[in-house]
Amino acid sequence: MPLWLIICGLGVTQIIGWGTTYYVLGALSQDIAASTGWPQTLIFGAFSAALLLSGLISRRGGRLVDQLGGRKVMMAGSVCAAGGLMLMGLLPHPVSYVLGWLVLGLAMRFATYDAAFASLTQIVGTGARRAISYLTLFGGLASTVFWPVGHYLALGIGWANTLLVYAALNLFICLPIHWAVLRGARGDRSHEDIHSDATAPLADHHRFKAMALFAAALALNGLVFSSISAHAVPLFAGLGFRGDEAVFMAALIGPSQVASRLGEIVMGRRLTPMQLGLIAFGLLPMAIGLFALMGFSWGAALVFAVLYGASNGLVTIAKGAVPLMLFGPKGYGEVLGIVSAPNLVLNASAPLLFALLLSAVTPQAALLVAGGSALASTLFMLWLARLHPRQA
Template sequence: MTRLPLWIVICGLGLTQIIGWGTTYYMLGALSQDIALSTGWSGTLIFGAFSGALLLSGVISRRGGRLIDRIGGQRVMMAGSLCAAVGLALMGAFPHPVTYCIGWLLLGLAMRFATYDAAFASLTQIVGQGARRAISYLTLFGGLASTVFWPVSHYLALNIGWSHTLLAYAALNLFICLPIHWLVLHAARGDRAAERVSDSATPSLAGRGRLMAITLFATALALNGLVFSAISAHAVPLFQGLGFAGNEAVFMAALIGPSQVASRLGEILIGRHLTPMQLGLIAFGLLPVAVGLFALMGFSWPAAIGFAVLYGASNGLVTIAKGAVPLMLFGTKGYGEVLGVISAPNLILNAAAPLLFSLLLGVVSPQVSLLIAGASALASTLFMLWLTRLHPQHAQ
């Protein structure tokens, strides 16, 4: 089969990322209340199964990356779409606590095999060392997932119910995502494909230096993800606890998604002037700046808007840096496994973050909780700065 133009690959993957994220990670945010009302299940069950899915994604992250390196992104992402279809169909067709939990475990596999990490590794197998721009364009699509699927999920739940909505989402993964992955990732065939497109230069890091770099970047990513996951899960009640009215809190939380997309668009337009390491410093640094300005301005209305915008921009850029920094430091060989190792702590902490932040809000005020989160964000920036200081040749 003739290799497809890169823009077709990116657009195809972009569509599957919108569907993949929208029908798994973001689905519960719009459907949880409908599920609870119609089944009587507790919030612990409904959200606990979701946390279990994220935890499973973290546990298998390295093995998933290694599998992509060995057999190629095409097969793995097709398997991910199939897992999503089966999991969603199981939950929608047989609504029961047991099938609900099993379905979410299958979605945990799908989120590892069919979303960003797998897509980044697949693009790298096709493009090689120059995959950064392709990754940037792909995240622009993925940033639309919540914007598209939150209202779609709400509309479908009102008209056909949550269970039939999940069946419709299963069909999207089976009849749209799976065929697209087969079609556009024909060149993502694993180690041999990666060797054909890799640069002749060998990765500059090996041995102890490689381990140190992976540890520092994984720690920075995990601490940043801990803050983002915690605040995202409690955005509206957090703003309300800071003294904002309900409609004001919803408005400020709604600014986060567009800010993510806007920051990624900005990176596409001017990011070529930044190295991946410089991009990483900016991405991680925006989050403690957002919290610090919010606190210094007395948690006022203008400060809240600025916080939401910077907070969303930080997450938008961190997603790109997550793919670009390892590519620069370690090269294309074994990229899937490296990305899996780096992502594992982040995914595991993401599973625990909403519960941990909820417990924190029950002990201290929202203001203090936000400052503690800001300290974690600052620590993530310092780890990224440490990595940059260790490898200044990559930061210039």
């Protein structure tokens, strides 16, 4: 099967996979609260529990991809997504709602980027970086597609029936696509015959330190992204922007992600994965720093939103490309699981932690604290690059 067809097929499943799991509450949380009377702590707490579970099983999920192959695991992820959504849609009760989200926690680990990146690597080998870049273009459209789709479906048929529609998309579109396009993503495939580039994977005694540094960079970076993304509109409002201005600033983030990924596809061949990672992680503290230095003005907010979105878009690519370069394709799924686990666990608590921070200090001070975490993530990436100058 042509690689472009595999990427397009996986791209469709990534739009649906992210849109029907991670981005569900962006469109449906208010409808759920209005029709059920459930508190926000329950509605979003179940989502946080799903992210926590996804983090806790991250390494094991990656190992399953290596052992069983991406095809079987991603098909299982589609089934989990459909099952969790059906559980919440058919039985709108707090207990089934929480259980449904826990099942979606499995789906997010088995059917989104980490499993898809590992599947592409099983098919392409060390040349998977370009394929990963193209795939992230599709994933970046998930919120753009499913926030309005979810909103209008909920207006017409209610949130519970909307979740049933989402379940059908996973069962009747994603599942057959994973079966059809991932026939080459076999876990028992030998990596001895995969073409290798000039950069040899790290020796065993360097692996642990490199994994720890990259995991720390991802976790601290993700902590900032999850915190600010969850509170983007109220954060801008707290900085003095009107409601429509705050929404506009938040809306710039998504297109900036896609634009940065397009730029990486066009010009990224000149960059090593390590150089890409340094740029990706470095843009975040730069965005927050410029926002503060320019006095949190309108122009500064525009610069912040664009750089913030660009950083997030490039970090997703770097997350797949840097481990592939450092550790090679063999066991790549488990490596991704290891470096992703701290990030997923922190993502589960980040919105709550940032909400507590906003209640204790001004929005300006909260952003500066976030900037400190972003700077620390960049320093960890610099440390990694200095330890492995040949890869940089």
